[in-house]
Amino acid sequence: MSSTTSRSLARGRHEVSIEGTRQVFHIAGTGPVCLVHSGGPGIAWEYLRMPALEEHLTMVYLEPIGTGSSGRLDDRSDYRIDTYARFVHGVVEHLGAPTVFLLGHSHGGFVVQRYALDHPDRVAGAILYSTSPVTGEEFWADAMANIGRFPQRLPHRPAAREIPDAFQRALAAQDDEAYTTSLREILPAYFADYWAHEQDLAPLRAALNAWIDPMHGEEPAPFDVRDQLRSLDVPTLIISGVHDFFGGTRWARVAHEGITGSRLTVLENSGHMGHLEQPQEFTRAIIEFVRP
Template sequence: MTTPADPLLPGSHTITIGGIPQRYHVAGTGPAVCLVHSGGPGLSWEYLRMPDLEQHLTLVYLEPIGTGESGRLPHPDDYRIDAYARFVHGVVEHLNAPATFLLGHSHGGFVAQRYVLTHPTALTGLILYATSPRTGEQFWAEALANLDRLPERHPGRAEVAGIRETFQRTLSATDDETGTEGLRAILPAYFADYWSHESELAPMRAGLRVWTDPMRAAGPPFDVRDELTTVTTPTLIVSGAHDFICAPHWGEMLHEAIPHSRYTLFKDSGHLAHIEEPAAFTSAIATFTQDVTLGELSR
């Protein structure tokens, strides 16, 4: 592993883990460090930028392997949850911070769960944001059913009619351009009401990128429900009430399984509460990390 002189210097850094470049970006000057793992898999990290939270924490945004300036693995099937967790651990060890939190969004939440189960004492706290303890047939059937209901929630919005089909095509995309175009097309489904903020969200939508090799990884469904009761790390679980893919009951399932956990539901958000309700989201994360640091939510 290569090491720059100051691993937490604001800006972009590249280290090498197991011969593979790992890119990360540091922003903020808070006393505690929080690694941020974006979703996808294969999605560019920039959509998860949280400027308000950077006023409270030093955020370390990872570019997951297979995306952006981070390295590529030899075969799509190599992009397994445990592989992502291994790279997270390489960054945690490299930073060597006295207080380290990990925030995983969506697929990044799967990675965060696997990480804390593999390294139960490595983190000060865990934040599971818009994620689930399992995938599989029921998970995907529910997500598709929620997409089928979009026209009822957004009457008069013609573009929602084909989102289910576009979503399924995007999941099976085999080239980056098709995956990127598909994600941009289905983005409104990830919000409680995209069109209320369409003009301000347009730049983010245009900047989204997808790398399809990580999306094509084969493997069994994710399911750690039976393991979560062993988690001793203080944990915050965050859900959006209108999240079509990681609906609130998956967050509630996480909360019920993980001891020492706290659950927050954002009633006016979908999958992206940090964009839809930024002040409330920032307050929830900042309060949790402060409480953990002060020992008010302990192991």
């Protein structure tokens, strides 16, 4: 079945039941199929809408389970990377496309790596965006150190001084409302310089919604697929911003070195949100990657 002729690829909102749980996704654009998994976990998908890519690809935007209109899992301990990957597979099967491109941002990048390792035959290409092949103590220490240094990186932005304390409030949030409020507070940390684009980004910040991760980011063991990636036989594009507080390009380069034949695109003037800070460079890298 062609990836562009399946009846499941009608534009708009869709839902399918996977393992008895409602999975919602949205389709826009035309061209080869690219399934998009947002980050968090728990952040609403809309921040990752990419109209420029919709001119070249059929974009399938997931509302990851536990967020938005998608269903919630009965067992809170099931919110794990392998579970999110199973739901990705359910959507891929439902779409009926033989292979798809996958774009995973941040936590979504963990999910895409897991899926590509488990189902390489269904992946036309993997786009690992602002993500890492490993988490754990060193990864989080790196991120927290960068948050602590954030005010010094932007000394001319008085509001930057508020970010470290706001980040601690986000970590301590106990419900969806508190988490959403804190996430909006700390959003500038996700950019090289949020205030340089504030007029354009303020609506996104005001509309941002999130659902608190029942696992609080904890897995039975830290995510680490570095050794497995050495055997990954899937075309891979890695995109990373120099000013990403999750280690800058450090972890992207680890993935690039581990995945044979992978491409690395470094966005010199971006943080964690390169599709918003350097949209032309971001889009160009992906179009060149997916082009036959």
